[in-house]
Amino acid sequence: MNGTTDRSTAERTTSSEDRTDELPKDRYSERELSWLAFNNRVLDLARDAGRIPLLERAKFTAIFSSNLDEFFMVRVAGLKRRIDAGVAVPSVTGMRPRELYDAMLTRVHELVASQAALFQDEILPALRAEGIDLLRWGQLTADERARMDELFTERIYPVLTPLAVDPSHPFPYISGLSLNIGVLLRNPANEARQFARIKVPGILDRFIRLAPTRFVPLEEVIIKHLSELFSGMQVASSCVFRVTRNEDVEVEEDDAENLLFALEKELLRRKVGRPPVRLEVEETVSDELLELLAGELDISEREIFRLPAPLDLTGLFDLADVDREDLKYPNFLPKTHPDLAPVETSSEADLFKAIKRHDVLLHHPYDSFATSVQRFVEQAASDPHVLAIKQTLYRTSGDSPIIDALIEAAEAGKQVLALVEIKARFDEQNNIAWARKLERHGVHVVYGMIGLKTHCKLILVVRDEPDGLRRYAHIGTGNYNPKTARQYEDMGLLTCNPIVTDDVSRLFNHLSGMTAETSYRRLLVAPNGVRSGIIEAIDREIEHERAGRRARIRIKVNSIIDEQVIDALYRASRAGVQVDLWVRGICGIRPGVPGLSENIRVISVLGRFLEHSRIFWFENDGHPAVGIGSADMMHRNLDRRVEAIVSITNQRHIDEIGELFDLAFDEDSVSWRLHDRLWRPDTRDADGGPKLDIQEHLIARTAERRQTTRTPRRTLFIQRPGVLPDR
Missing domain, CATH: 3.30.1840.10 (Polyphosphate kinase middle domain)
Structure with a gap:
């Protein structure tokens, strides 16, 4: 997993390819139809009068429509373009473009008819009963x-x-x-x-x-x-x-x-x-x-x-402004992470001191973005000891304090590099405008690499300290957007671990200087290393299982459709490895198929926050290899984007992530469960009562955690087995 291939790895890869030939040809689910199943889960939230407040149900109806707009603008349009061009190459499921197009339109007609009936027959009357009227002339x-x-x-x-x-x-x-x-x-x-x-x-x-x-x-x-x-x-x-x-x-x-x-x-x-x-x-x-x-x-x-x-x-979406708090989710205010809380003698925390004590694992929106990531950039901009700031920007808001902080840093004479991805879909115009604004204020702007989108979420700060230069980094799963950070569930790591920061520094040099760097110690980087690193970790779990050692795979992503990764997971299931997949959107894998995937469980969690983090957990005989990052298991992420996954080595953080998986897969938690190709909502217990809403539970647990003050403890940089072993 360190980017090199030894004899055993090569043999393992060859063996894996041979075993792939034994897998059934109909082992994948169709990507586009799986996405429509995801949007139906969004509509399930609008249908759920028992759990979801009324105005939130109306909002989920709007989200369903917004999602469908983008689906037509991109996926349907792309398929129609291929049909018009005479491209008749079948998909991985064997469906030809015209056949798939017809199936998509048939399903969309069913879904929009269901949405219309839901809105007209249930939501509108319910709004009217609450005194909220959408009227005809x-x-x-x-x-x-x-x-x-x-x-x-x-x-x-x-x-x-x-x-x-x-x-x-x-x-x-x-x-x-x-x-x-x-x-x-x-x-x-x-x-x-x-x-x-x-x-x-x-x-x-x-x-x-x-x-x-x-x-x-x-x-x-x-x-x-x-x-x-x-x-x-x-x-x-x-x-x-x-x-x-x-x-x-x-x-x-x-x-x-x-x-x-x-x-x-x-x-x-x-x-x-x-x-x-x-x-x-x-x-x-x-x-x-x-x-x-x-x-x-x-x-x-x-x-x-x-x-x-x-x-x-x-x-x-306009109904969100209606002053009826009783018909909405209870107000939620993100809290400052306890490791970043200011000491009693100061109104603001010194993030550099906090990060020097030990790595900080952030979980947004429960942990405040403003007092962590945003504050990290703002403090770096104003700190006279900071010499340089480097940051990737895939999507950000129009009035972003982060943009202002980068400009402030550049005007103060610091070296500031912003890698702005101007090919971020539907944000192209905004990103061009912000790139030019940054350039006007002296920021070095790079537009990404030819043929690739830069999707990794990275910040690097170089600071002059009494004992020499020290680098600080943030590696995240979500965009540096203060607005969506209050709506999206994401994770991020703040660290000054010299191995990690050296990796991040070399990756930035690769992005801005077009170096040929492909080898990293604590990072997996696409397009050269993520797929191979994940498959190598899966194969390692298979070896542990066959040797009678502890083996398990747990992955949380937005989408999983990459055939090589899916086939590796099928092989793991056949070998007896328990595979738990937490997938918000598209899922090309078919769990629970006899002889293929009996040991694979797939769930989806939807709610007031959009689940967006990508997490990778491999049991590794009781020494978990865990990572977080920006990559989904999709061709575009693994082949056509620059992505980064960082290994998590602090045992407290590993335990925290493990507890999150335990909570999501608990039988008493709300989720949607995939059975072969059919998603089923699992929201009620045997008595008909609501199951535990994971997000609401985390909100409550976060609030309780903030009531006590945790004394920061210093953690040595012990290198535990991670997503990538150190070399």
Whole structure:
């Protein structure tokens, strides 16, 4: 696992390849269908009236819609592009592109029908019963209609731009995910019909607040005033519609300098030239209007989704502002990690002193991001003894204090390197803007490596101390985004262990200087070392099992679809190794199949926080090899991204991670369990009562832990067997 291959490793690899031939051909689950199963689990949260507060159920309905938007923009669009190009290569499950496309659309139609029924029949009435009303125009009072008439005249009408289609005005370009009103007009003079389109302005509130808990959709108000927009014409019919387009970015990379301009050009093309992949229309649409839309957009019947109003349920995110705390999750404020808590004589902790005492394992959002990772960068920026800061930035927020801290450090004369991944999907424009801002303030900005996305989460700080230069590092599983750090579950390691910091330093040199570095002591680094390192660890567990020693594999990831890793886990199961997989999203493995995977368990945990950490645990005969990092078990992570996994060696941290796995796989904890290819919710006990919600339990346990003060203890840098043994 140290990047070298000895004779026994080579023999083991050859033997593994031979055994792969014995595995059944239908051993994988289809990636796209597995993702749709994940989104159905999100919808399960919206369905769960017994456990989930009402406004949170509405939010999960919005998350389902938002997820599906991205699925169409990327996955469906990509598959459709391959079909149009005549690429007929089957997937690993044997499904050909057209067959898979049909299966995906069939399943999506089922899911959106289920979502619509859930919202119309359960969530809307439940909201109404609580005094929260999403109204149609006909449900408004006379006074409310009068107020909307005035609002339309003063605030809405001035920003609308009706576009008519006639011989001199072609059919307008419909931007992706915009909400639109299609109108069929009749000229009373000659009965001629004409189409017009109105884009619902995104700069106005989607749901207009009539009262603190009474709302009407903006499009409803516009539709009821169409006669004012088309004076002298008669409105024959109208409907709200929404188009989804291929929004994935493809650029040819020649060098980093050209990449910036090529990506900007491609982002412009994203706005004006991408083909549609989905048309959503109100179910009341007239045949004539639907036929016109489908023809102009060149979209097939299967890609059309007729839905009850209102369309675009991502608008339900707006309900989060309703002042009904009793219908939401209880407020949660992250706490400062006890190892980073300030001493009594100071209002702020000295993080460098804390990290010198021993490594700190962070678990967000339970441990505050602001008083740990963010404070680490801010203190480094203001500390006169710090000489250099290096950081990777994959996604960050527009008003990030971390960006401000890097600028402050550069302006103070420190050497600051920011590796900004401008190819981060859907954040390309934001990252370009922040990269240029950083450059203007003297930060050295690197745009990543040609052909690879830089997805690892790393910070390196070089500090001049009385006994010489010392390096401090943070290696994490999540983005350096203060906003998502309150919503995503992630882990991170703060350390000044010289072996780890040397690895991180050499990795940064590789990223910024294009060195040929591939060998590390406490890191696994993709694309050269993560897959081989994980498979080697799996094979080691197989050897332990066969020798009668303690063996077990526990992995937590967002997705697992890499065939080589899956096959290695199948071999482990066949050898008798217990394999526990905690997978939030896509899972290509089939657990519980006789003769293949009886020893594999797969669970998924969904809740108020998005489970995002990646953790790897190998029993190793009672000396666990444990690591955390940025890599999922997917081809893109293992082959086309720079990822990093760091080994955890502090026994207290190893125990903490072990307890987390124990909690997740406990029969009394809420989860979804995968049986072959079928996910089943496991949320109720035998008596029908709710099982333990892991996230709520961790919130409570974190709060209890903060009530006592832990005396920091110094931990020697004892090198225990990790994800990578030291050389």
